[in-house]
Each structure stands twice: as C-alpha cells, then as structure tokens.
Amino acid sequence: MEIKTCPFCGGRACLNSNYSYKTRSYFVFVKCNVCNAQSKPYYSPDEPEKVGWKNDSCNDAIEAWNLRADEKSYTVYD
Numbered sequence: 001m002e003i004k005t006c007p008f009c010g011g012r013a014c015l016n017s018n019y020s021y022k023t024r025s026y027f028v029f030v031k032c033n034v035c036n037a038q039s040k041p042y043y044s045p046d047e048p049e050k051v052g053w054k055n056d057s058c059n060d061a062i063e064a065w066n067l068r069a070d071e072k073s074y075t076v077y078d
C-alpha cells in the first residue's frame with residue numbers, strides 16, 4: 001500500500017514501530033520524516049520489521065495516515 005505525503009508539510013512519511021515493555025507488544029504507525037507528525041499507533045502481534053512491514057497492523061496505520069493526508073484542516077496533535 002502506498003503511503004501518502006505528509007498533510008502538514010508535504011514531506012515523506014514511512015512506517016515506524018515501537019515496542020511497549022509495559023504491554024509486551026509492538027505498535028506500528030506512520031511518521032513524517034520531516035515534521036514528525038504521526039498516525040494513530042496500531043497494535044501489532046509480530047515485530048513489523050520482521051514481516052517486512054506487511055501485516056494488517058501496517059495496513060491499518062497506512063490507511064489511517066492516508067485518510068489524514070486528505071484532511072487538510074487537520075490540526076497537529078502532540
């Protein structure tokens with residue numbers, strides 16, 4: 001799935017992941033390389049990098065990001 005450019009700065013965005021030691025699980029989200037805007041994090045049962053960033057969680061994160069990319073008036077949070 002294609003990741004749209006950042007709705008805030010037009011920069012390139014890509015998938016990132018975090019490991020939560022608290023919940024012992026991975027979270028995947030799309031983050032802008034330029035302004036650090038990011039999508040909602042999605043729980044991932046597998047380490048996203050190990051599955052080549054291709055699982056439902058990655059798709060969900062990209063979809064969420066792409067929706068926001070269409071919404072020009074969206075305000076940056078965090």
Ligand SMILES: [Zn+2]
Pocket residue numbers: 006007008009010011032033034035036037
């Ligand atoms: Zn940006």
